[in-house]
Amino acid sequence: MERTRSKSGRNRLEANARRSEHSESFRSVFHPGFSDTMDKVELPDSDDVEHAIAEEQIARLRAKELGDEFYDTKVTVLGDYINHHAKEGRQPATKARKNSKAGPLSVNGTAAAVAHSPKQNHLLATLDANDFERLLPHLELVALPLGCVVCEAGSHMDYVYFPTTAIVSNFYELESGASAEISVTGNDGLVGIALIMGGETTTSRAVVRNAGLGYRLEADVLKREFENGPMLRSVLLRYTQALITQMAQIAVCNCHHNVEQQLCRLLLFSLDRLATNEMALTQELIASLLGVRRESVTEVAGKLQAAGLIRYNRGHITVVNRHEMECRVCECYAVVKSEFDRLLPSPDSASAMERAKRYAGLAFSAGSRVEPLRRRAHGDRTARRLA
Numbered sequence: 001m002e003r004t005r006s007k008s009g010r011n012r013l014e015a016n017a018r019r020s021e022h023s024e025s026f027r028s029v030f031h032p033g034f035s036d037t038m039d040k041v042e043l044p045d046s047d048d049v050e051h052a053i054a055e056e057q058i059a060r061l062r063a064k065e066l067g068d069e070f071y072d073t074k075v076t077v078l079g080d081y082i083n084h085h086a087k088e089g090r091q092p093a094t095k096a097r098k099n100s101k102a103g104p105l106s107v108n109g110t111a112a113a114v115a116h117s118p119k120q121n122h123l124l125a126t127l128d129a130n131d132f133e134r135l136l137p138h139l140e141l142v143a144l145p146l147g148c149v150v151c152e153a154g155s156h157m158d159y160v161y162f163p164t165t166a167i168v169s170n171f172y173e174l175e176s177g178a179s180a181e182i183s184v185t186g187n188d189g190l191v192g193i194a195l196i197m198g199g200e201t202t203t204s205r206a207v208v209r210n211a212g213l214g215y216r217l218e219a220d221v222l223k224r225e226f227e228n229g230p231m232l233r234s235v236l237l238r239y240t241q242a243l244i245t246q247m248a249q250i251a252v253c254n255c256h257h258n259v260e261q262q263l264c265r266l267l268l269f270s271l272d273r274l275a276t277n278e279m280a281l282t283q284e285l286i287a288s289l290l291g292v293r294r295e296s297v298t299e300v301a302g303k304l305q306a307a308g309l310i311r312y313n314r315g316h317i318t319v320v321n322r323h324e325m326e327c328r329v330c331e332c333y334a335v336v337k338s339e340f341d342r343l344l345p346s347p348d349s350a351s352a353m354e355r356a357k358r359y360a361g362l363a364f365s366a367g368s369r370v371e372p373l374r375r376r377a378h379g380d381r382t383a384r385r386l387a
Helices: 002-030 046-064 071-088 094-101 122-126 128-140 221-227 230-256 257-271 283-290 294-306 320-327 330-345 349-360 373-377 377-384
Strands: 140-142 149-151 157-165 165-174 179-183 205-210 214-217 278-280 310-313 314-319 362-364 370-372
Touching: 002 122, 071 294, 122 230, 128 214, 128 221, 128 230, 140 157, 140 370, 157 165, 157 221, 179 230, 179 257, 179 283, 221 230, 230 257, 230 330, 257 278, 257 283, 257 294, 257 314, 257 330, 314 330
Parallel strands: none
Antiparallel strands: 140 214, 149 205, 157 214, 165 179, 165 205, 278 314, 310 314, 362 370
16 A cells, blocks of 8 residues: 555656756746746646637537538547647656647648638738739648647748738747847737848747647748739738738737736737637736736736636636627727728628727728827827927
């Protein structure tokens, strides 16, 4: 009996050691060089994060009707996903650590590829038939796991990525180790815009914060088609303008709006890029994205949950009242949303702009220019101050 207890105790210690190493690898992906200060912060439990991702996939599946053409395929894909993580959980700690830093994984030829289409990415869907057909043979479907570093700061990119169900954050990190999200890309765009701008590299790092799928394209192919395809060039330049607007607005928002407004903006940005109202986000990751203290996120998340806007449990957030969240968010959400809809219109863009006007209090003048009503109300006072 004593020998059995001893063996059981050793197994628990080994399991805790593996979990600690996995958490350490998660930290090193999102916060390289930040180990000294982060040692004092409670780390997210990697099992909780994986559990939340699985629940997100299950929620997406349940939202589909049994008559869906690809229902059986989606069940198979979800089963493969769960089996993969169950197998990964039995690996030695050193292998788990290595896998946590793995890059995008090709899933071409799998059941997921059958149920997926490049046109689930809005930029690819916007292209005319000729440009799309030229790119199609070069598009490779890849899995983008949580924490995957798509592009490291200062490094040359061999591929650009068109997310479909994943969300990628562009982080900027200071020498102190502090970080903040400067832009977010999902099914609305691509990661690697620097390649077509001539700079080749960026000062930020792109990290997957919502696991999912996407398509990657060799950098040389994109640059060649950018030069030869006027339609593709027009789409990518308009996307670049929209992305610049997003980055500028996030910078303004982080400086002038409170944490509640910033969190609402972050959640609404995520909802616009996901097929579900559920997402896997730990409070520590949210704090890193917004560049604020984790305690502030805990307080604000508690208020939103008490008000019935969200449900938060074990690193898993469900938005249950989007209408009220749009009422509470700052105008930054509508400014970015309207600019994307103006430059890259989609079939539902009109309704999206109307919703943005109604809840964020913005006036849309001729030419789709955006002017916050509150500035108009205080225009005289502003003019006097500037005089």
